[in-house]
Amino acid sequence: MVADDAALFRAGISRLLADAGFDVTAQVGDAAALLDAVDRDPPDAVVVDIRMPPTHTTEGLDAARVLAERHPGTGVLVLSAHVEPHYAMRLVESGASGTGYLLKERVADAGELADAVRRVAAGGVVIDPGVVAQLVGRRRVHDPLASLSEREREVLAVMAEGRSNQAICERLFLSPKTVEAYVHNVFTKLDLHQAADTNRRVLAVLAHLRA
Amino acid sequence: MTPRVVIVDDHAPFRSLARRLLGAGGFSVVGEAADGAGALAVVRDLTPDVVLLDVQLPGPDGFAVAEVLAREPDAPVVVLVSSRALLDYGSRVAASTARGFIAKADLSGETLQDVIRGPGRPVPCSG
Amino acid sequence: MQRLRPRTRAALAAAGAAAGVAAAAALVWGGYQVPADLLAPTLVLDLAVGWSFIGVGLVAWRRRPDSRTGLLMVVLGFAWFARFAVAVDSRAGFVVGVLVGSVYLSVLVHLLATFPGGRVQDRTQRVLVTVGYLLSAPLDAVFLFVFGAQRQLGEGPPPNGLVIAPSNGEFDPSGVDLAVQAVVVVLFGSLLATVFTRWRAAGPAQRRSLTPGAVGAALIVGTILVERTAVLLLIPPAVGVALAWSAAVVLVVWPLALLLGLLRSQLDRSAVGPLIVELGAGLPVPERLRSALAATLHDPSLELAYWLPERRAFVDPAGAPVTVAPARGRAMTYLERDGAPIAVLVHDPVLAAEPELVAAVAAGAGLAVENDRLHAEVRSQLREVQASRARIVEAADGARRRVERDLHDGAQQRLVTVALALRLAHTQLGTATSAELAALLDEAGAELAGALAELRELARGIYPVLLTDAGLGPALDSLAERCPVPAVVAAVPARRWAEAVEQTCYFVVSEALANAVKHARASQVAVEVRETGGGLRVEVADDGAGGADAGGSGLRGLADRVATLGGELTVRSPRGGGTRVVGTVPCA
Numbered sequence: 001m002v003a004d005d006a007a008l009f010r011a012g013i014s015r016l017l018a019d020a021g022f023d024v025t026a027q028v029g030d031a032a033a034l035l036d037a038v039d040r041d042p043p044d045a046v047v048v049d050i051r052m053p054p055t056h057t058t059e060g061l062d063a064a065r066v067l068a069e070r071h072p073g074t075g076v077l078v079l080s081a082h083v084e085p086h087y088a089m090r091l092v093e094s095g096a097s098g099t100g101y102l103l104k105e106r107v108a109d110a111g112e113l114a115d116a117v118r119r120v121a122a123g124g125v126v127i128d129p130g131v132v133a134q135l136v137g138r139r140r141v142h143d144p145l146a147s148l149s150e151r152e153r154e155v156l157a158v159m160a161e162g163r164s165n166q167a168i169c170e171r172l173f174l175s176p177k178t179v180e181a182y183v184h185n186v187f188t189k190l191d192l193h194q195a196a197d198t199n200r201r202v203l204a205v206l207a208h209l210r211a
Numbered sequence: 212m213t214p215r216v217v218i219v220d221d222h223a224p225f226r227s228l229a230r231r232l233l234g235a236g237g238f239s240v241v242g243e244a245a246d247g248a249g250a251l252a253v254v255r256d257l258t259p260d261v262v263l264l265d266v267q268l269p270g271p272d273g274f275a276v277a278e279v280l281a282r283e284p285d286a287p288v289v290v291l292v293s294s295r296a297l298l299d300y301g302s303r304v305a306a307s308t309a310r311g312f313i314a315k316a317d318l319s320g321e322t323l324q325d326v327i328r329g330p331g332r333p334v335p336c337s338g
Numbered sequence: 339m340q341r342l343r344p345r346t347r348a349a350l351a352a353a354g355a356a357a358g359v360a361a362a363a364a365l366v367w368g369g370y371q372v373p374a375d376l377l378a379p380t381l382v383l384d385l386a387v388g389w390s391f392i393g394v395g396l397v398a399w400r401r402r403p404d405s406r407t408g409l410l411m412v413v414l415g416f417a418w419f420a421r422f423a424v425a426v427d428s429r430a431g432f433v434v435g436v437l438v439g440s441v442y443l444s445v446l447v448h449l450l451a452t453f454p455g456g457r458v459q460d461r462t463q464r465v466l467v468t469v470g471y472l473l474s475a476p477l478d479a480v481f482l483f484v485f486g487a488q489r490q491l492g493e494g495p496p497p498n499g500l501v502i503a504p505s506n507g508e509f510d511p512s513g514v515d516l517a518v519q520a521v522v523v524v525l526f527g528s529l530l531a532t533v534f535t536r537w538r539a540a541g542p543a544q545r546r547s548l549t550p551g552a553v554g555a556a557l558i559v560g561t562i563l564v565e566r567t568a569v570l571l572l573i574p575p576a577v578g579v580a581l582a583w584s585a586a587v588v589l590v591v592w593p594l595a596l597l598l599g600l601l602r603s604q605l606d607r608s609a610v611g612p613l614i615v616e617l618g619a620g621l622p623v624p625e626r627l628r629s630a631l632a633a634t635l636h637d638p639s640l641e642l643a644y645w646l647p648e649r650r651a652f653v654d655p656a657g658a659p660v661t662v663a664p665a666r667g668r669a670m671t672y673l674e675r676d677g678a679p680i681a682v683l684v685h686d687p688v689l690a691a692e693p694e695l696v697a698a699v700a701a702g703a704g705l706a707v708e709n710d711r712l713h714a715e716v717r718s719q720l721r722e723v724q725a726s727r728a729r730i731v732e733a734a735d736g737a738r739r740r741v742e743r744d745l746h747d748g749a750q751q752r753l754v755t756v757a758l759a760l761r762l763a764h765t766q767l768g769t770a771t772s773a774e775l776a777a778l779l780d781e782a783g784a785e786l787a788g789a790l791a792e793l794r795e796l797a798r799g800i801y802p803v804l805l806t807d808a809g810l811g812p813a814l815d816s817l818a819e820r821c822p823v824p825a826v827v828a829a830v831p832a833r834r835w836a837e838a839v840e841q842t843c844y845f846v847v848s849e850a851l852a853n854a855v856k857h858a859r860a861s862q863v864a865v866e867v868r869e870t871g872g873g874l875r876v877e878v879a880d881d882g883a884g885g886a887d888a889g890g891s892g893l894r895g896l897a898d899r900v901a902t903l904g905g906e907l908t909v910r911s912p913r914g915g916g917t918r919v920v921g922t923v924p925c926a
Contacts, residue, residue, distance in 0.1 A: 315754040
């Protein structure tokens with residue numbers, strides 16, 4: 001299900017997703033229509049623009065929160081033009097599983113969009129690499145990340161994007177054991193508690209990066 | 212003979228594309244420069260027939276560079292290009308020593324050919 | 339000098355009257371013979387001189403307790419009458435008369451040399467006054483006891499020229515006499531020069547009170563000079579007599595001239611009434627109050643400056659800032675209302691000697707001054723607002739120009755490249771290999787991504803989306819996250835304020851951070867936002883090089899921006915001591 005007020009963009013996304021093997025069950029132009037459509041026929045995942053009528057501010061985020069309460073089984077991927085960790089955090093903080101924050105320009109890569117939709121549909125968390133890069137790249141006076149090795153920092157970044165250990169293995173071409181060791185090191189060095197699931201892990205890492 | 216062109220622009224991707232576009236459009240791009248000083252050196256060195264000159268250059272702008280080039284012996288035909296529109300420059304283009312103006316998005320071998328011919332202006336014969 | 343108590347004044351007046359009567363009695367019944375035709379004029383003139391000095395002296399004493407002139411005039415009057423002791427035909431009378439005979443002249447010298455203050459103030463005055471006194475009683479004592487001046491017997495007129503009459507017999511001055519007369523001439527010559535110099539140096543207001551006295555003094559001294567030099571110049575005795583009479587006449591008039599000078603102040607004070615009427619006549623316009631005050635105080639050079647407590651500065655009636663500082667030849671009188679200064683008069687120092695007059699004028703003008711001060715304040719604010727508005731417009735234009743340039747040189751340039759790449763791809767569809775086409779499209783994709791990134795940055799620079807969506811705290815966090823210098827934002831109260839307040843605070847932080855990055859070479863920046871009683875206080879402190887120019891366009895623009903909300907921006911940036919920018923914005 002795709003919600004975006006720009007019809008052309010909406011159609012483009014639907015086309016990309018259909019090409020990637022998804023069944024696009026509905027296309028709507030605003031948050032109210034989206035909620036109605038989901039209520040009628042809850043899909044596995046929703047792709048929603050952050051800015052929609054009437055105020056063109058954060059309707060997408062608000063819809064995501066409502067959906068998380070009403071339809072915990074539906075993943076919500078919010079598309080945004082802004083590299084703002086604040087929005088990403090608001091999504092993750094709502095505690096819902098299956099949420100994501102992706103920059104609109106990522107849709108240029110159909111594979112990336114499809115991957116993100118699959119992950120939120122499966123209850124995972126997706127944080128745009130650009131947002132993570134900004135957090136990791138932030139200049140700090142006493143940078144806790146300075147204690148990490150370059151590899152550990154890469155692992156941290158991929159974790160922050162919401163990837164599971166398995167995904168980290170594939171991304172960085174590492175063995176599961178090595179990844180586990182890196183993840184452990186990162187958490188120890190940053191003085192973070194190992195979280196029970198990926199979502200809480202993302203939240204912990206993001207919160208730490210924003211602090 | 213294919214007219215020999217020098218492209219002056221500080222944006223490298225544009226130079227690269229313009230080179231290929233003009234090459235495909237019947238011109239021979241013989242040199243490139245990123246600013247006015249470089250343009251003068253390349254023009255003296257290669258004596259091209261045409262200089263495709265960006266208006267917004269670091270340092271002296273395209274109008275100033277065109278004036279300098281016009282004073283050269285065997286002065287080349289200068290065609291100004293810009294990401295802005297012709298209207299943005301008012302009468303400055305007409306008052307300049309340049310042969311004409313092309314908006315960058317419109318650039319092709321054909322448009323360059325049209326401007327060089329100009330209304331009633333003969334194409335300079337290159338040696 | 340102490341104030342003259344009414345009782346003392348009455349006693350002195352009575353004593354003066356008695357002294358006059360005694361002097362007249364001495365002349366008439368003293369034992370000498372005064373020619374009948376000279377008796378009446380002599381009596382009238384001498385009593386007039388003595389009483390004139392004592393009477394006017396008492397008035398001056400009361401009116402100007404700060405000056406000793408009144409006292410000196412009273413003393414002069416008594417010394418004048420004391421001379422008449424010589425008219426008593428006895429040895430004692432003769433001795434006393436000779437000794438005090440010319441004391442009045444010494445007092446006259448003292449009075450003239452120190453007018454109008456009556457106090458010796460510099461070397462010249464001291465020399466003049468000392469010589470003046472040495473030439474009277476001490477010199478006369480020498481003549482009396484060393485040269486043995488002899489009392490003529492009680493026939494003919496009293497000695498010592500008490501009665502002005504042609505000297506009988508040949509006048510044959512001795513060398514000593516000539517020397518003494520020469521010293522007297524030099525003394526009076528210097529005196530005249532001193533008086534003239536002082537008159538010339540005086541400001542308009544001072545001249546006004548000096549002129550009558552000075553003219554009189556010039557006449558007296560001039561007459562005395564001619565009279566004394568008559569001996570040296572061998573002017574015929576008849577002329578000398580005429581001069582002596584005229585000198586006496588001038589002596590009668592001179593205290594009156596002085597009285598006129600004093601009365602002028604009194605007239606000034608009565609001019610305060612018309613001043614108030616004039617000021618009440620219409621709306622004050624810049625300059626009007628000043629010129630009215632200048633006219634009333636007879637000081638065309640008078641300046642008026644209003645105190646603006648909020649600005650902690652003086653402004654002129656037109657509202658332009660002025661510096662008020664003590665200067666040579668100028669005196670300042672502060673006008674107060676309820677103990678707080680509202681204005682200052684910068685004026686001729688002589689007015690400082692007439693605090694009562696200035697106070698009366700100030701009190702009379704008080705309401706108008708207060709009123710005009712408010713007008714000056716409004717004008718001053720208007721000037722500031724106009725200047726600030728011009729700067730804001732200029733800054734907005736500058737920002738537009740920058741956006742235009744950034745769009746053209748950045749995103750548009752890249753989009754043009756994309757367009758060209760697509761056209762090239764199109765023309766090469768038939769000829770190029772698919773790998774070549776793919777490379778061309780990748781190139782276009784990369785340029786597009788660059789254009790998007792630039793547009794995003796540009797848009798955020800124009801307006802931060804988080805500010806409207808999420809408020810000041812998240813917007814400042816985002817700003818700090820992007821800052822190339824480590825920036826820490828202390829917890830911002832999690833509530834929303836008026837849009838203008840949030841925007842202004844945001845731009846204060848954003849500009850201060852930009853400065854810390856660009857100019858200060860800071861290694862860290864601390865941002866703090868606190869709610870104060872009536873508003874929001876934003877503080878940005880870095881540990882950089884300091885020396886930021888609060889008048890520079892960036893900070894100036896911020897100050898203007900803060901000022902439009904009625905807030906205040908302070909910048910403390912000591913060289914080498916970091917920069918602290920504090921903006922306070924009131925919010926209802």
